[in-house]
Amino acid sequence: MSPPPPALGRGRKRAAQVFDEALDDAELAAARSALAQGRWQSARSLLAHTGDEWDRRGHRITVLAKETYCAAWAREWLLAEPDAADAAVLLALALVHRALRGKEKPDRAREACRGAASRAPDDPTPWLGLLLLERSLGADDDVTRAFEQVRGRYADHHHAHHLMVAALAERGGGEGPDPLHEVYDFANWAAEQAPADSPLAILPVVAHAERYRVLAAGGHESADPNASGHWVGRRARLVMKAAFDWWLEWEQDGHPRRLIDLNFLAHAKFCEGRGAEAAALFQRIGEHATPAPWSYPDRAPLPAFRAARASALGTA
Numbered sequence: 001m002s003p004p005p006p007a008l009g010r011g012r013k014r015a016a017q018v019f020d021e022a023l024d025d026a027e028l029a030a031a032r033s034a035l036a037q038g039r040w041q042s043a044r045s046l047l048a049h050t051g052d053e054w055d056r057r058g059h060r061i062t063v064l065a066k067e068t069y070c071a072a073w074a075r076e077w078l079l080a081e082p083d084a085a086d087a088a089v090l091l092a093l094a095l096v097h098r099a100l101r102g103k104e105k106p107d108r109a110r111e112a113c114r115g116a117a118s119r120a121p122d123d124p125t126p127w128l129g130l131l132l133l134e135r136s137l138g139a140d141d142d143v144t145r146a147f148e149q150v151r152g153r154y155a156d157h158h159h160a161h162h163l164m165v166a167a168l169a170e171r172g173g174g175e176g177p178d179p180l181h182e183v184y185d186f187a188n189w190a191a192e193q194a195p196a197d198s199p200l201a202i203l204p205v206v207a208h209a210e211r212y213r214v215l216a217a218g219g220h221e222s223a224d225p226n227a228s229g230h231w232v233g234r235r236a237r238l239v240m241k242a243a244f245d246w247w248l249e250w251e252q253d254g255h256p257r258r259l260i261d262l263n264f265l266a267h268a269k270f271c272e273g274r275g276a277e278a279a280a281l282f283q284r285i286g287e288h289a290t291p292a293p294w295s296y297p298d299r300a301p302l303p304a305f306r307a308a309r310a311s312a313l314g315t316a
Contacts, residue, residue, distance in 0.1 A: 018302055019291055021063045023259045028060050032067055040073040040087075047086040054154040058125050059256040062132075062159065065093035071104075085120040092116040093129040099137070106137050117149075124153035128160055135163050143167050156198050158257050161190055162206060169210035176220045179235060183207045201246040202261040204239045205268050209293040216297035223297055231271040240268050244277055251284075263290040263305075270308045278312040285309075 022029040027046055034042035043064055050057045064070060074091035077084060092112035098104035110130060117126035131146035138146075143164070150160040168183040187207035194200040212230045215221040222228040230236065243265055252258050266281035294301035294308075309315075 018287070018289060020288075021066065023059075023256070023288055023290075025060070025063075025256060028063055031060075032064055035064060035067050035070060035073055038069070038073055038076075040077045043073075043090065044077065044084070044086065047090070052122070054124055055156075055158045056256040057123070058128050058157065058159050061090055061093050061125050062128070065090060065129075066097050067094075070094040071098060085116070085123070088112075088116040088119045089123060089125050089129075092126050093132075096129045096133045099133060106133060109133055122153060124150040124157055124160070127153070128157070131160055131163050135167055140167070140171070156194050156200055158199060158255070161200055161203055162260070165203060165207045166210050169207065169214050176218075177215060181211060183211055197250045197252065199252050199255050199258060199261050201250070202243050202265060205243045206261075206264050208236060208239060209264055209267060209296060213293070213296040223299075225267075225271045225296065228271070231268060232273070237272065240265075240272050240274070244269065244274075247281075259285060259288045260290050260292075263288075264293055266312075267293045267308070270312055275312050278308070279314075282309045282312050 020029070022032060027049075031042040031046040034040075046060060046064075047057065050060055067073075071091060071094035074087050074094055077087040078091065081087060092109070092115070095104050095109040095112045099106045099109040110133065113126045113130040113133070116129075117123070120126065127146055127149040131143065131150060134142040134146050147160055147164045150157050165183055165187055168186055169181075171182065172178065184204065184207055187203040191198075191201050191203050208230070212221060212225060212228065215230070216223050216225075216228070221230055225231070231240070247262075247265060255261075262281050262285050266278050266285060269275075269278040269281060289302065289305040291301045294304040
């Protein structure tokens with residue numbers, strides 16, 4: 001049986017939320033609102049229009065899949081169109097998010113991801129779903145295998161690389177600072193392998209923030225990133241400069257997840273004490289704050305974002 005529609009006030013409540021994973025994708029936000037009301041045809045049209053833009057497809061399906069009743073509506077879509085690969089992929093990722101919330105058996109989600117992958121063999125998105133699942137519930141080898149399946153289909157997959165960096169940063173978490181930690185090597189390697197205009201150039205900055213999250217949680221760094229020396233060493237400064245210079249030359253204003261990169265880069269520049277550079281990034285971000293990395297290691301992200309932005313822009 002189909003789920004009931006949400007309460008009428010839900011759309012207004014969502015609109016008031018600051019952190020919106022749709023970011024600035026208005027088409028995605030509209031399809032998500034329609035899906036919340038059971039109109040899965042909007043999601044169908046959106047995904048058909050997205051085609052094989054793999055970063056955009058992964059972003060859109062991941063956001064749609066978090067909708068509370070997505071799994072039920074995706075099943076209705078499959079009943080209407082049993083051969084719809086898009087519906088199978090959307091259902092698989094919806095089951096992944098249900099499993100991550102403790103509402104679904106992980107093995108059912110894994111089975112759904114593999115089934116969706118067989119329907120859409122060129123699509124990295126079912127494997128992205130499996131990577132999301134194993135990142136939280138699987139072993140290190142499971143994470144690596146899922147990442148390799150994504151990368152084998154699309155070598156520059158943005159979301160998959162971010163997930164892999166976050167996972168690698170947690171290895172050896174209790175051992176203290178290590179400038180040769182494997183996460184730095186991985187991020188540098190991925191950035192070097194990517195095309196010159198790829199936003200994976202920002203990945204070393206992401207690795208630096210993810211490693212800080214782990215070190216601060218373990219008591220090896222100050223819980224206040226501004227008081228930490230994590231962003232002011234020579235190696236850190238070189239990483240930040242290279243990423244900022246890349247952004248100045250190659251700003252990818254059409255990439256679906258660019259605002260995530262901008263938040264990581266603004267956070268790094270602010271912690272580094274480069275207020276003018278941080279201000280330029282905050283201007284591009286506008287109101288599109290993301291929880292990571294402003295929440296690291298255990299801060300309320302919105303006040304942290306607003307305080308940093310006000311300081312950088314001179315409005316504090």
